[in-house]
Amino acid sequence: MTPPSNHSTGDDKSGPKARSAWAVTRSVWFAMFMREAVGRTMTDRMGWFWMIAEPAAFTLVMIGIRSYIRGDSLIVNAPFIPWMVVGLMGFFLVREGMMQGLGAINANKALFAYRQVQPVDGVLVRNVLNGLIRTFIFLLFVLGGQLLGTDFLPDNGFQVIFGWLSLWLLGLGIGLLTSVLGTLVPEIGKIINILSLPLLILSGVIMPLNHFPHSLLEYLMWNPIVHGLEYMRHGFFEGYQVVHGTDMDYFWGWVLFSLALGLLMHVRFKERLKRQ
Template identity: 30%
Template sequence: MSSAATNPVPPNLLRGLWLQAEVVHALALRETRTRFGGHKLGYLWALVEPTLIILTLDALFRVAGRATPVGMDIFSFIVTGLVPYHLFSASARQVAESINGNRALLFYPPVQPLDLAIARAVLEGATYFMVFVLLMGAHALVLQRFEVDDLLTVLWGFGLASFLGASAGLVFCCLGQISNAVDRARGPLLRPLFWISGVFFTAESLPAHIRKPALYNPVFHTVELVRAGWFSTYGPEHASSTYVLAWIGVLAVVGLVLERLVRRRIELT
């Protein structure tokens, strides 16, 4: 990418894209190995955290005797809320820390800051998709029953959650290069989303005067989409893909512009 900016002869665009894809692929592989202990089974550890949270919440719901909306069993209700939320928040966090966590790799000129961000977003997307497939697969095995209303809508919801997290992460990542305060503020800013993104409730179940402000939160829309796709008894009438896409568009443009601006400020040591 830097060669495109500094090279007087514009390189073949397709070849450039292919080379960048190779770099992202290499980074994602490397990250998989370093993060999960260099052992192939280590990837399973990625499953442990969300599984524990889900089982805990499942137990809490049962003990508290809280009812889930009609047609949703507690386990599926929690998984369809928690996985897209986690996909968003983990993508945002991982991408936000992509430069600070991999600074040494920028030593290799083919590796550009954006590649680090993309590799992490891809890896988070793959991880949480796997988490979802395995949890729902296990659930189906236990129940001996498997029903999905509309798989495409489920995938679309995940895709939006992933891009939303990655583009928010990119903005945080670049701002973090300018000011450390942004890095410190990121956690406190994002954490409340856990409580207001529909992990524990649906838009339908909210009173209208609360539903309206709650739907300003784009993460809530991605959860709604996933649930609308998964449950035949629940519809997507409160979710707006366009609204989420608008957020993604604005965050991505701001993030990419910031990346150009902070590129010269990134220090290797």
């Protein structure tokens, strides 16, 4: 018998296997996520403190104002402070998604030298990180409320989680749109910054919209944020009467439309966004 040959045939391929596109994308997202997380939390020694202190201070100011004018008497079947905190946290989740989209592309411009990195990656990673941070802060508020003796546990946990994720997706969809529009037309970013405060009032965050005249309420209900906030509030307080006309089908229409249009705009203007 002849011994087996130690020479490999020409058909053998001993080189490293090429990674799939999905594996490359996951690696890019993970690297960008860690870069963004370190930048948001570790660059400033007070980074974590301000992430919690800013929404806490704003919430306390709003609670003080509404308590002074006896805002709790305007809300039926829901405790005033948890009702407002739920609205503020949900609104901040959408607003931050919208605002983070404005600077996501310019902040990651140096990474576009790598062909694996696309402008949309920065928007997606920023919104995921923002969602995780906002969820952590919201849970701290819930825990703090319980420790202070306020009944802050939701009556329907699944509805609250679904409502929270729905609001995050709306923020992501709007963030995809603002990232393209704000990069191509910088003046749009200034307009969005100006509109953020009126949007806080018109979304029923600090005052129930049921007390507005019906003729005005019809126009206010065009705002999709109202529907998401009312749905989540109803998950917290089962007896709470949501604003008349709340419709999650309408809300999800906005979510799907903004996500689809935002992704299409990123595909259409990808090269221009890289050069901008």
